[in-house]
Amino acid sequence: MSARKSNRIGIAVVEYQRQFLIGVRDAHAPLAGFHEFPGGKCEPDESAEQCAVRECLEETGLKVTALQEIRYEEHAYDHADVQLHFWLCQPVETQTVFTDQNLKGFHWIPAKHLLDLRFPEANKSLIELLVNTYASE
Numbered sequence: 830m831s832a833r834k835s836n837r838i839g840i841a842v843v844e845y846q847r848q849f850l851i852g853v854r855d856a857h858a859p860l861a862g863f864h865e866f867p868g869g870k871c872e873p874d875e876s877a878e879q880c881a882v883r884e885c886l887e888e889t890g891l892k893v894t895a896l897q898e899i900r901y902e903e904h905a906y907d908h909a910d911v912q913l914h915f916w917l918c919q920p921v922e923t924q925t926v927f928t929d930q931n932l933k934g935f936h937w938i939p940a941k942h943l944l945d946l947r948f949p950e951a952n953k954s955l956i957e958l959l960v961n962t963y964a965s966e
């Protein structure tokens with residue numbers, strides 16, 4: 830009998846003025862072409878919170894502060910079992926948030942447009958939460 834390894838994942842849900850930092854998964858990665866928040870596997874000695882902040886900096890170049898874990902999901906994909914820790918984050922430096930185009934392919938997307946994008950299955954309830962919380966008015 831073979832038990833599948835479960836991966837602890839830290840994800841940065843970076844919000845600023847009701848917009849979120851969103852990228853597209855690499856063509857060679859599992860779930861290629863799906864939209865995603867910055868994130869990845871936690872190092873063995875790292876908390877999910879630390880991982881979310883580190884992955885965000887590595888993947889987008891943006892320094893963020895983690896505020897709170899807004900969602901936790903366990904999901905079995907074909908490629909892996911994952912424990913997803915979604916951390917709500919905010920940019921450390923806000924002055925150039927919308928003018929700095931150097932986000933390594935990530936973009937700021939208004940909350941009201943999140944439902945138009947295709948995210949991995951495990952993001953479903955998080956997206957609903959974000960739209961309900963940030964897309965009103």
Ligand SMILES: Nc1nc2c([nH]c(=O)n2[C@@H]2O[C@H](COP(=O)(O)OP(=O)(O)OP(=O)(O)O)[C@@H](O)[C@H]2O)c(=O)[nH]1
Binds near residue numbers: 865866871950951
């Ligand atoms: N980054 C990110 N991963 C997500 C999201 N939603 C979601 O289900 N995942 C899943 O979480 C896992 C993240 O792992 P990854 O493979 O991107 O992480 P990594 O870059 O550290 O892995 P690698 O070093 O093996 O390439 C994938 O299985 C991915 O499908 C999301 O919004 N953002």
